[in-house]
Amino acid sequence: MCYGRFRNVATDGLRPPAPPPPTNHSILTTRTHARILEGQTVIVPGTDLTGAFRDQYTRTYRHMLLARVLEDRLAAVYRAGGKIVGGVYVGRGQEAFSAALGVQLRKGHDVYGPLIRDQAGRIAFGEPILDAIRTYLGSIKGPMRGRDGNIHRGRPREGMPPMISHLGSFTAVINGMLMARRLQGREAERAVGGTGIGDGGLSTGAFHEALNQAAVERLPLVVAVANNQYAYSTPTSRQFACHDLIDRARGYGVRGQVVDGTDLAACLKAFTDAVQRARAGEGPQVVIGKLLRLSGHGEHDDASYVDPALRKGQAGRDCLEVAQTFLLDQDWATAAELSAWQREAESEVDAAFAIVYREALPDPYQESWQALSRADLVEGSSHAGPEL
Ligand SMILES: Cc1ncc(C[n+]2csc(CCOP(=O)(O)OP(=O)(O)O)c2C)c(N)n1
16 A cells, blocks of 8 residues: 555654645535635645545545534434433544544454544444444443443444543553453454543553553554543643653654544554554554544533634644545545435434434333443343344
């Protein structure tokens, strides 16, 4: 593969964007169109843009789109009140970075530990959107059988453990799953473990321990660090004093890359490289995505603390709109196709909600409230698992 010579992928930071040719794409909102064009990815001469990359890009874009449509609907249902108890946490603006890792991993073979903003990665990995809707709406048919209200769901049998909220610790869980395979003598399978974390989570002791362990053990771990500029309302200036987060990887002897997290092409290249290296036995890999969380921490948070200048800058671009412009400029999709994909995603989400609205919530008098971690509940016959 030699599609890897896109601008905006650099191990030493982001370069200023070159001005792209003017375009006129009706699918894009005019509000952000000019800004997207300003930073549009430019393909350098000699880049191979044939088949495989085009296919992967298009596929990943559609995963991102589905995630956005799904999360917008979940947010709307939450705001309407009555159906979703607890919070709704979305990955708006982080879909490219998230999906670009998820799409590299093979369900049932690799390990994937998605975090709070990784709905797009989950979809790219192969989690059905029914899992998300069932969990948020508390359906008895959900992967957590109505016990969890939002994002702590998984499919352990398929290599995706339920997310845990304790920041930093999930990386150690993924390490553990990789170590288990090693101890079982399964290293020849060359499974990779991918997981996400935010700039805030990176400050935890648990994460430092986990990364150090992965480095020392040379585990095939890929960590996607979404530097979305805020940990809740804490800006990065109050989070770390090093020049760049990549220094953290270097400090542990781990290979790292920094990527423009709003640019799907750059994200795909970075994660393709990172996963290939981890699979080849080169040890853990860190990919840091520069982007901005385009929503609040959760839908209850208006994000009024976000610096408006960040929203106008490169990190504040909407990765979905960047990808749309790229698809049109490359002639990989027409505006009509983009609209059709949008409608398809909306229909898919409509259909899934219609299914879940008909499903029961757990009956507290009938349910066995034993822990779901019990193997016979999660992995065995008493729980057939969620419908696909
Ligand atoms: C160990 C730990 N400390 C605090 C929290 C509470 N908490 C939940 S999310 C969050 C902010 C996380 O920020 P970041 O890691 O940057 O991810 P982002 O939400 O920006 O995607 C905090 C402090 C937690 N879940 N775990």
